[in-house]
Amino acid sequence: NLVTGWRTTTSARASASVALQTTATSVVSTGSVTITAIVTGTSGATPTGSVTFTSGGQQIGVASLSGTGSSASASITVDAAQLQVGSNNIVAQYSGDATLNAATGAIGISVTPAGPPTIGGLANGASFGQTYAPGAVLTIFGSNLADATWVASTAPLPGQVSGFSVTIAGVNAPLYYVSATQLNVQIPYETPVNQPSVVTINNNGRTATTTLTVASAAPGLFTDPYGNGTIVPTATVARGAVLTLYLTGVGAVFPAMATGAAPAAGTPVALLPVPVQATTVTIGGVPTGVGSILFDGIPTTLVGVAQINLRIPQSAPLGTQPIVVAIGGISSAPATIFVTAE
Numbered sequence: 001n002l003v004t005g006w007r008t009t010t011s012a013r014a015s016a017s018v019a020l021q022t023t024a025t026s027v028v029s030t031g032s033v034t035i036t037a038i039v040t041g042t043s044g045a046t047p048t049g050s051v052t053f054t055s056g057g058q059q060i061g062v063a064s065l066s067g068t069g070s071s072a073s074a075s076i077t078v079d080a081a082q083l084q085v086g087s088n089n090i091v092a093q094y095s096g097d098a099t100l101n102a103a104t105g106a107i108g109i110s111v112t113p114a115g116p117p118t119i120g121g122l123a124n125g126a127s128f129g130q131t132y133a134p135g136a137v138l139t140i141f142g143s144n145l146a147d148a149t150w151v152a153s154t155a156p157l158p159g160q161v162s163g164f165s166v167t168i169a170g171v172n173a174p175l176y177y178v179s180a181t182q183l184n185v186q187i188p189y190e191t192p193v194n195q196p197s198v199v200t201i202n203n204n205g206r207t208a209t210t211t212l213t214v215a216s217a218a219p220g221l222f223t224d225p226y227g228n229g230t231i232v233p234t235a236t237v238a239r240g241a242v243l244t245l246y247l248t249g250v251g252a253v254f255p256a257m258a259t260g261a262a263p264a265a266g267t268p269v270a271l272l273p274v275p276v277q278a279t280t281v282t283i284g285g286v287p288t289g290v291g292s293i294l295f296d297g298i299p300t301t302l303v304g305v306a307q308i309n310l311r312i313p314q315s316a317p318l319g320t321q322p323i324v325v326a327i328g329g330i331s332s333a334p335a336t337i338f339v340t341a342e
Contacts, residue, residue, distance in 0.1 A: 277328030
């Protein structure tokens, strides 16, 4: 009786429709577009709720409805890099509300490639100086470098993504990060030292080239870009305590690593790759001494990035001090640590 009575006293929800508008039906891959969904209901009430926008089954935005009368609208602004080059079918799904049923609408947007890539400069991925070594992280700046933003999530790193690649001396450079204005890649271990190597960016057939010369080592310490060059993850350490440093550009390691690969999880510490050339560290210009380096190598899961665990000597100068790492006698740019007595 309850169910029967409920059905006779509850009115059915009215139908709704979704119409899509866009500021442009064709957009360059480095641009953006605003998409508006207009929801109109037949109940006479103003539609409420939200609209979810998707492309190729992937969500690209959600917006709440706002309006008066029997219509309301919701808008999102989408970077073209979120879409694929070519035709895209944008679908808007209205959630429905107490008086209106859910509804969908769609519109097509075409994404065209940007102009040819342009290389603005190269840098060591840690120090941002112009020193490079085999196996190191290389940062490439420019414009129209790629049509989309992509970040590697696992190792080994891929040598190409969606028709995009970088080669150095003819060898694919594994990709950490790809965007229109910046690339982070690994310089292949196979790159010859002390001679120019051609760097080629290939963005789906649109190319740009430059050259770089790598040395046997080019240590660059990872620092806080907003902290006056202080070491990360921590820059304050007491005498006798252990400081952890991360760097790139240590050059050849033993056992040798494949380009793009990381030591496997679970590898014993004694079997992790270590720099072939000797490592030394100075604090405030004072050598840290024999036995101060507790670990010096590439830890598991990291590609082209080395770790140093350094016990701070009791004789280390106190206060804010420059710290320099040298690999095979080639010194890094100084970074900053703060040494305390305890």
